[in-house]
Amino acid sequence: xxxxxxxxxxxxxxxxxxxxxxxxxxxxxxxxxxxxxxxxxxxxxxxxxxxxxxxxxxxxxxxxxxxxxxxxxxxxxxxxxxxxxxxxxxxxxxxxxxxxxxxxxxxxxxxxxxxxxxxxxxxxxxxxxxxxxxxxxxxxxxxxxxxxxxxxxxxxxxxxxxxxxxxxxxxxxxxxxxxxxxxxxxxxxxxxxxxxxxxxxxxxxxxxxxxxxxxxxxxxxxxxxxxxxxxxxxxxxxxxxxxxxxxxxxxxxxxxxxxxxxxxxxxxxxxxxxxxxxxxxxxxxxxxxxxxxxxxxxxxxxxxxxxxxxxxxxxxxxxxxx
Numbered sequence: 125x126x127x128x129x130x131x132x133x134x135x136x137x138x139x140x141x142x143x144x145x146x147x148x149x150x151x152x153x154x155x156x157x158x159x160x161x162x163x164x165x166x167x168x169x170x171x172x173x174x175x176x177x178x179x180x181x182x183x184x185x186x187x188x189x190x191x192x193x194x195x196x197x198x199x200x201x202x203x204x205x206x207x208x209x210x211x212x213x214x215x216x217x218x219x220x221x222x223x224x225x226x227x228x229x230x231x232x233x234x235x236x237x238x239x240x241x242x243x244x245x246x247x248x249x250x251x252x253x254x255x256x257x258x259x260x261x262x263x264x265x266x267x268x269x270x271x272x273x274x275x276x277x278x279x280x281x282x283x284x285x286x287x288x289x290x291x292x293x294x295x296x297x298x299x300x301x302x303x304x305x306x307x308x309x310x311x312x313x314x315x316x317x318x319x320x321x322x323x324x325x326x327x328x329x330x331x332x333x334x335x336x337x338x339x340x341x342x343x344x345x346x347x348x349x350x351x352x353x354x355x356x357x358x359x360x361x362x363x364x365x366x367x368x369x370x371x372x373x374x375x376x377x378x379x380x381x382x383x384x385x386x387x388x389x390x391x392x393x394x395x396x397x398x399x400x401x402x403x404x405x406x407x408x409x410x411x412x413x414x415x416x417x418x419x420x421x422x423x424x425x426x427x428x429x430x431x432x433x434x435x436x437x438x439x440x441x442x443x444x445x446x
Contacts, residue, residue: 155181158188170195172205179213183237187212192225192249194218199252204229208237209244217249220285220319224250232265232300241266241276250285253294262300263323268309268331276301277311281318288322294347298323303331308359315340324351326369330358333386337365344372346379352406353381360386361409370396377401380425387411395422407431 154160154167160178162168168178170193182188190213192200202225209215217223227233233251236244251263263286268276281299288294298320303309310332319341320326326342329335337354345353353369369381381395383406391412395404396419403425404416410428418424418437424444427433435444 158182158185160188160190162190162192164193170200172202172207175200176205176207179208179210179215179237182213183210187243189214189216192217192223194222195224199224199226199250202227202231202233204231206231206233206235208235209241209246210237211240211242211244214245214247216245216247219248220283220317221250223248224252226252226254228254230255232262234264236266236276240268240272240274242278245280245282246284247280248283250287252287252289253296254289262297262328263320264299266299266301266310268301268303270305270307270309275309275311277313280314280316282314282316284318286318286320286323290322294323296323297325297328298342299327299329301327301329301332303358307331308333308361310335314338319343320345324348326354326367328352328355329360329363330356332356332360332363334362335364337363337367340365340367341370342368343370344375345369346371346375349376350378351376351380352383353379355383356389357383357385360384361388362386363389363391365389365391365393367392368394368396371399371402373398375399380404380406381422382406383408384412385409389413391415393417394419396420397422404435405433 160182162170162175162178168174178190182190266276268274286298301310308331311334313335316338321343323345324347342353354367371379377400379402381404382393386409389412392415394417398420402422404418404422405425405427407426407428410430412431414433416435424435433446
C-alpha cells in the first residue's frame with residue numbers, strides 16, 4: 125500500500141513539473157501576456173507579412189509589444205513592403221545593428237496606420253535601404269491633421285540606425301513628418317539616439333510642436349544643392365533639439381545644417397562639413413535660442429534679430445554671443 129501511494133505521488137509530481145514547461149513552450153512561441161514574438165517557425169515569421177500580422181494582432185487586441193529577433197548578419201528581406209505602425213503598439217528589435225530590416229525598393233519603410241498615431245514605439249533596430257530614394261521622401265513617414273483624432277503625438281522613436289547604401293546618394297529623409305490644416309499636428313513625440321546615414325536629409329518636420337530630438341545624428345548627408353539637413357517649418361514651434369548634422373565631403377554646396385520657420389525653439393547644434401558653401405543656421409521665425417558649434421568650414425548663416433545664440437567656430441577661432 126505504501127509503495128502504491130508513493131508511486132501515485134511521484135506520478136503527480138512529474139505531471140506538475142512537466143505541465144508549466146509545456147505551456148510555456150507553447151505560449152512563448154507566439155504570444156504571452158500581450159508580448160508577441162516574431163520568430164522562424166512561429167505564427168509570425170520574420171517576413172514582411174509576418175511582422176505586419178504581429179503588429180495587426182497587437183493593435184486589434186488594444187495594444188501590445190512586438191519583439192523582432194536578432195538577424196545574425198542576415199537582414200530580414202523587406203523588398204518594397206511598408207510596415208504600418210499603429211497606436212499603442214511597441215515594436216522592438218534586439219538592438220541597433222543587431223536586428224536589421226533591409227529594403228531593396230523605393231518605399232516609406234514605416235508608415236503610420238489608420239487615422240492619427242499615439243503611444244506607439246519603434247526601437248532598437250536598423251532600417252537599411254539599397255535604393256537611392258524612398259517614395260514620398262521618408263524612411264519613417266508620419267502624417268497628421270487637425271483634430272485630436274488626427275494628431276501624431278506621444279510616440280517614441282529610439283535607438284535606430286537608418287542607412288541609405290546607394291553610392292549615387294539619396295533623395296530621401298530619415299524622418300519625414302507632415303501636417304495638414306491650420307494647426308500643429310506632430311506634437312510631443314520623442315526622437316532619441318537616431319543615426320541617419322547617407323540620406324539627403326536627417327528630418328523634414330512640418331507642423332511640429334514640442335517634440336524632443338535628443339542625441340540625433342546625420343552623417344554623409346545632403347546630396348542635393350541647397351539641402352537642409354534638419355528642416356522644420358509650417359507652424360513649427362517649441363522644439364527641443366540636440367543634433368549633429370554632417371555633410372559629406374563630396375556632397376553639393378549650399379547645404380544648411382538646421383532651418384526653422386518657427387519660434388520658441390531650443391537648439392544645440394553641431395554643424396560639420398569640409399565642403400564649401402555650408403551654413404549652420406537659417407532662422408526665419410525668431411525668438412529661438414541656439415548653441416552652435418561648427419567643425420570644418422561652415423559659417424553661422426542667418427539668425428533672426430529676435431533670437432539669441434552662442435556660436436563657436438574652432439577652425440577660425442571665432443566665438444560670438446548674442
